[in-house]
């Protein structure tokens with residue numbers, strides 16, 4: 001097909017309620033820029049999105065993708081099959097044509113020697129200079145989708161800002177050129193239906209929601225050492241540090257990062273650290289220190305495939321057991337595993353509250369997929385949310401005992417330097433006033449006191465989410481970022497007449513069997529879905545309940561769990 | 573007025589004759605001379621015999637992990653710069669396990685006074701070599717003698733133009749107390765390396781050995797002359813110079829942070845208007 005001819009075979013007046021757009025290219029081609037601007041314009045247009053970013057551990061070259069699944073109705077999961085493939089390079093066509101749906105369309109450079117059906121060859125060189133060709137592609141896609149061009153142009157301008165007027169003008173011109181060319185030569189086969197009810201939405205990814213949740217919870221000191229996929233939490237916070245009045249410090253290593261956070265928290269600044277598995281390995285002694293000195297700290301572990309450096313930029317859920325057992329000795333903790341961007345926000349707040357209330361380390365376990373996955377989220381109701389307050393104001397009658405033995409295990413936490421009382425904390429076993437001791441009966445009492453706090457944490461544990469048939473033939477059990485994929489796989493099976501339910505854990509520790517045993521027992525078959533190779537939650541459920549989930553759907557190739565990957569395994 | 577009694581008098585777990593006793597005394601004297609009340613102070617320490625020192629006086633204390641006292645102190649100072657923060661730990665703790673944190677603390681120039689009880693040996697773990705043990709120093713763990721060259725903390729700190737660099741000797745309590753006072757008064761990072769006899773595990777660098785060699789810097793010595801300080805930093809032999817070796821003039825780390833210009837990070841409210849603006853920035 002010549003690029004001068006309109007694509008008649010694709011013209012059709014039906015609009016689409018849902019589409020999966022995959023933009024592919026080399027690092028350095030501006031692919032993430034196009035993806036972010038397009039995603040933002042879609043969100044501003046009232047659409048729901050789920051973004052999947054897949055990139056290589058390099059700054060230039062290689063092959064990266066930015067996939068946007070967009071819908072008029074709520075989208076909860078990524079898809080592998082592609083409706084619209086936007087190829088900024090040749091590899092994208094070669095690698096992803098297999099995923100193209102029968103009525104899919106490929107947008108590629110007119111200069112490419114690739115020929116075939118379903119191709120829209122765009123003369124990018126005629127439309128723009130090479131460094132603007134990603135913006136031309138944006139115009140093409142936005143026209144193919146039938147987006148409001150005012151929204152699109154406004155989003156583009158907001159993204160680059162107005163500082164460089166020449167740049168802004170050229171961007172606008174190239175965008176319009178892309179749109180204009182597509183109006184003349186494109187197709188109407190991939191137009192999105194308009195959204196009728198148009199609520200205000202935000203575009204946020206998991207890491208941004210964690211950062212924003214932490215700000216709303218009263219974070220005052222964030223110390224970090226860069227490690228993908230956790231780094232953008234620090235970037236989101238650093239951008240707001242000045243106006244929010246917090247300190248973001250890049251530490252010399254992860255050991256320093258967590259110790260700095262502990263020091264700040266001890267002195268009264270709510271603190272957080274984030275890293276990935278390798279960095280967390282270095283923090284582990286600090287986790288134990290926070291527990292022993294009963295110092296609040298929120299620890300975010302954004303998982304990536306391991307062991308060791310693994311696949312630095314891909315996703316996995318293989319650090320559940322690591323985080324559960326991290327730290328020598330026995331002490332209580334909570335581990336939250338958000339299943340959506342909204343949950344990243346709310347559970348970060350919850351981690352701060354528990355850390356302060358129970359005075360110790362609390363965890364958020366996410367992964368690269370969720371960290372980088374932009375979604376359309378309703379604005380949060382900030383009015384009812386209060387930040388945490390570090391320590392207590394009331395002066396205890398002297399002499400103050402930082403580790404006074406209490407029924408709940410929680411001792412009154414005063415801050416050093418605020419009044420005449422003295423606060424003494426020790427990583428050695430200590431007396432009630434915090435001084436080093438080898439009195440072995442005190443040792444017993446302190447162990448029991450610390451563990452008693454675990455009963456409170458357990459009483460506050462969130463029950464897993466149950467969706468679907470109350471007496472299902474099949475119950476899918478999952479945790480963390482795969483929530484949407486598992487729920488969508490279940491809906492797809494239900495639409496074929498199967499009786500399916502899902503049991504999803506957004507908190508994996510403590511596990512309270514009373515909250516979910518009846519669901520496990522009433523299902524005819526239970527299958528777990530995990531992003532690791534051995535079934536870590538499956539094993540934990542067996543350990544805690546004796547219930548043995550026999551069938552597991554496991555993914556550990558570095559890519560996120562998708563509805564297709566679940567159904568494919570189930571039907572094997 | 574603060575008196576030495578405000579700091580209490582406690583039983584210790586140290587060996588009789590240990591240099592740590594005089595360091596403790598010098599610290600208390602310096603605190604009294606600086607007119608600091610116990611609750612205005614935060615002592616942060618690591619693990620080792622030296623690291624127990626903060627338990628033996630009245631103050632706020634965070635006795636953390638081996639090697640990790642500097643990051644804890646940094647976090648606490650950033651949270652509440654009104655606290656006078658003093659780190660007290662051994663040569664193993666600060667120059668071995670926590671070496672990277674020492675370099676970072678010097679680069680940051682955080683307003684913390686670091687007191688290193690340098691006995692050139694690992695005391696608490698019973699006599700292995702430390703980073704400052706002399707080459708050839710024989711221990712049960714190094715029966716053929718230490719094969720590595722010793723770490724020179726003064727030279728490293730002066731080379732990096734640290735805020736304040738000093739060496740003291742536990743056997744000269746008044747002189748040491750004066751150094752500690754200057755360290756506390758200095759706005760920025762202060763390293764005070766204190767030569768400390770360990771009667772149980774270091775039979776080479778004894779009280780007599782140090783006493784014979786330690787000589788205060790001459791009256792006209794100018795600690796702001798960096799090149800002169802670099803020369804002094806390498807003097808170690810029949811004569812070991814003690815005193816303030818170098819004094820820099822960089823801005824203290826915490827002065828770079830806007831929220832700390834108005835106060836501390838403690839008890840701040842979250843501004844709902846700004847929070848909402850940030851949220852809308854995602855729209």
Ligand SMILES: Cc1ncc(C[n+]2csc(CCOP(=O)(O)OP(=O)(O)O)c2C)c(N)n1
Nearest residue numbers: 619620621622638662663664665694695696
């Ligand atoms: C992570 C860790 N490694 C090792 C130890 C064991 N340890 C305790 S103190 C110490 C060395 C102490 O030497 P130094 O810091 O010079 O203090 P000193 O006892 O000589 O005053 C060691 C190796 C520990 N507590 N933690």
Ligand code: SF4
Nearest residue numbers: 587590621695770771
């Ligand atoms: S072992 Fe050495 S440093 Fe430790 S208390 Fe005894 S004499 Fe002092």
Ligand SMILES: [Mg+2]
Nearest residue numbers: 662663693695
């Ligand atoms: Mg020592």
